[in-house]
Amino acid sequence: MPVITKIFYKESSDKYWIYIDNDYCTSVRARTFKAMDLEVGREITCPELKELENHHFKHQYGQKSWQQEKVRIDKVKEIIESVSPNLSVSIVGFGADSDEFIPQHPDESGAPDLAVVNNDTGSIVMRVEVTGTEAMRGSDYWVRPDKLTYCQNHSDENVWIVLHYQKPTEKFVFIKPDPTKEYTHKVINIRNTDEHYVIFNDTSPEVKPEEQFRQELLLN
Known part of the structure; x- marks a missing residue:
């Protein structure tokens, strides 16, 4: 069985170079390395190691997180469809309509899960990224930077981020990112992995009332 024979940290790239059978x-990102239990002498093949690194977060959170994401998407879809019968919702995000593990990556990081179409004109009136956690902890709302980068790269689109929490009581949070704003992220260690988030709260100008979200669905 192949084994790891050398691990070398390269500061310029902030990655660990892994050698198997010499x-x-x-290379493995430093932010994920400490959670992957890699050490000299561990038995692992090169394809197995690459798969672990490429899909670290999907393996870390597991099947249950995919199932919870499906619940969140269905909940937000219900809100949108309740606004008007002239709106239809297409699930376009990578893997958003499935609770099964999908090993590939999307073509564009941070692409929204939902496209909302005006049935009369056929135009997309809004794109919606759905995120959140099963249980809300604290009073802040965490959004991955790639979700905001998508908004900046597509400033001509009406992009919203909706967070859904099931516990302690069901809650929806509606965020409309500013495509002209450069957001700074915070590094938060979760399950021994350094994850990057932009932090919002109820005083952030991007956090909007549900009524505004509903109104913008009817603009076109």
Whole structure:
């Protein structure tokens, strides 16, 4: 069985270079390395190591998180469809209509889960990214930077982020990012992995009332 024979940290890229049976295999991000239990002498093949690194977060959160994401998407879809019978919702996000693990990556990081179409004109009036957690902890709302980067790269689109929490009581949070704003992220260690989030709260100008979200669905 192949084994890890050398681990070398490269500061310029903030990655660990991993050698298996004395041959270079791949590099691993420092932010995920400490959660992957990699050490010299561990038995693992190069393809197995690459798969672990490429899909670290999907493996870390597991099947249950995918199932919870499906619940969140269905809840937000119900809100949108209740606004007007002239609106239809297409689930377009990568893997958003499935609770099964999908090993590939989307073509564009942060692409929204939902496209809302005006049935009369056929135009997309809004794109909606759905996120959140089963239980809300604290009073802040955490959004991954790639979700905001998508908004900046598509300033011509009406993009919203809706967070859904089931516990302690069901709650929806509606965020409309500013595509002209450069957001700074915070590093938060979760399950021994350094994750990056932009932090919002109820005083953030991007956090909007549900009524505004509903009104903008009817603009076109």
